[in-house]
Amino acid sequence: MKEVFPSDVHVMTSGRLRIPVDSTILAAASPVLESIIDRPRKQQITIPILGVPCHAVSVFINFLYSSRCDEEQMDKYGIHLLALSHVYLVTQLKQRCTKGLAKRLTVENVVDVLQLARLFDAPDLNIKCMKMLCKNFKAVEETEGWKFLQDNDPWLQLEILHFMDEAASRKKRAKRHMREQNIYLQLSEAMECLEHICTEGCTSVGPYDMEPGVKKGPCNKFSTCQGLQLSIKHFAACKTRKANGGCSRCKRMWQLLRLHASICEHQTDNDKCKVPLCRQFKLKMQQERLGEDETRWKLLVRKVISAKAISSLSLPKRKREEEPRIVMNQNDMKGVGLYRTMKG
Structure with a gap:
């Protein structure tokens, strides 16, 4: 290495190579070297x-002067430089070595590098x-x-x-969480579509007070809306x-109506909700005692509300042929007579 600054200290390598360096540069770059240089001395100090390798020490000293280390040097001496940066507390070089070695990991060297990462306290490299x-x-x-x-x-x-x-367990938990979130998002979208159908109407189902003969085209969430219709x-x-124990499809519809009532924000008589049974479910929930099943239901409601808050899903519009419209009358919500087919 060429001597650019006045030298008052020598670095001695394993190959007996003596590298003249400036103590001011070393002390500024490394607190360990600073403590060695500050010791009382009668003659020029030599730091072993x-x-x-000798060349690794030369690259290390050059970094202390210039804060530079090229890719070729990292290829040859990356592990040695990591050791030197750890021993002499050169943080900038240690970060550079950590990133450089992480990019050079292979199946053959990963175990060796892992041991060195633990030995030289390099947590980022350890995780890699x-x-x-x-x-x-x-x-x-x-x-x-x-x-x-x-x-x-x-x-x-x-x-x-x-x-x-632990990594396998985290991966399973993440997949399960994604599946659950997907379900909550689907339920949230179903709630939006249910209110949309009961308030505005969609292609084949609409509110009882909708003007006869009015045809609605597919909405922007038609894949969900169609299934709900x-x-x-x-x-x-x-x-x-x-x-015979009831119909499973009807039970699911009943649960969707109950879920809507649990998250519905309509409160006053002047702001009536048009979704069937909404008010009746609300009154019933106010009278029920909080049991285990009700606690789980409230948890589901919170999850759906949360999904609704973060949801930005928008399904493409799709065209389909018009079908005879079914209209819903909230005043006739008993038994099978909840809906009637619109004439004309």
């Missing part, structure tokens, strides 16, 4: 940096190694590094297996609703 081990465990098992680990460091092997088990038609015409 041993245990790594762990994730790569999880992703390529079968291939890593065949490497010499893993076999050495099995024979010499069973505790680290156990920690890796525990991390893999088919359920409403079935609910209106089903004759086995109460026989």
